[in-house]
Amino acid sequence: MCSPETCDHVYLFDNDYEDARDIYGNSMLGRFPYDDKGRIVLEEGYLVYECNSMCSCNKTCPNRVLQNGIRVKLEVFKTDNKGWAVRAGEPILRGTFICEYIGEVLDEQEANDRRDRYGKEGCSYLYKIDAHTNDMSRMVEGQSHYFIDATKYGNVSRFINHSCMPNLANHQVLVNSMDSQRAHIGLYASRDISFGEELTYNYRYELLPGEGYPCHCGASKCQGRLY
C-alpha cells in the first residue's frame, strides 16, 4: 500500500502550492489529499492527485477514492420547484467522496455551440472543468477550457442541484492523466450530512445582467438567483 513516505509516483503537496500554503501553512506538505479512511482533507477547489497505474498499491489504497466509484447510498427524488434532486440514503461524514461529475468532455467551441443549440433553459448540465479552481497559480493565461456535458450521457451527479449554502465541495482529480484542464470532477461532503438531506453544491454561475434565473435553494443566505 502506498503512503506519502513510500509513494514516489504521486504528486504530493509542495512549495508550488502557493495559494494552498496561505491556507494550510506547511501542514499539507508531503501528505496525501485523503486521510487514512479515504476522506478528503483539502478545502474546496484544490487539485487532488490519486495513486495510479504507476503505483505499486491496489484499489484498497486510501489514495484511490474517486477511481473506485460511488460508495454511499444516494436517492434521486422529485422536488416541488427545482425538478429532480439527490438526497443522502444514509448519514454521510464530512470529506466522504459522493460521486464524479460524468458526461461528454467538450472543448470551449463545442460547448458554446451546444449552449446555443440547447437554448438558455436547456444548458443546465454543462460543467466547466476549472469553474471551482482555487489554486490560481496553476492557471495559465489563454489556456483552453473544457466542459463536461451531462445532457445525454451522465450519472446521478447530473441531478444534484445548486445551493448558496451547499453541503458538497468540488475538486479536480487527476488519476492517470496529469492534464488538469481535463481532470475528473469529484464531489465530496463538505460537512456531516444527515440521512434524507438533499445534496447540493454551489454552481458558481456568473450572475448575468437582467432578471436571471430564480434560485430556490431555500438557504438563509441565498443570493436569490442561479445566474
Ligand SMILES: C[S@@+](CC[C@H](N)C(=O)[O-])C[C@H]1O[C@@H](n2cnc3c(N)ncnc32)[C@H](O)[C@@H]1O
Ligand atoms: C444539473 S441540473 C440539476 C438537476 C435538475 N433539477 C433536473 O431536474 O434534472 C441543473 C438545473 O436544475 C435546476 N436547479 C438546480 N438548482 C436549482 C436551484 N437552487 N433553484 C432553482 N433551480 C435549480 C435548474 O433548472 C438548473 O438549470
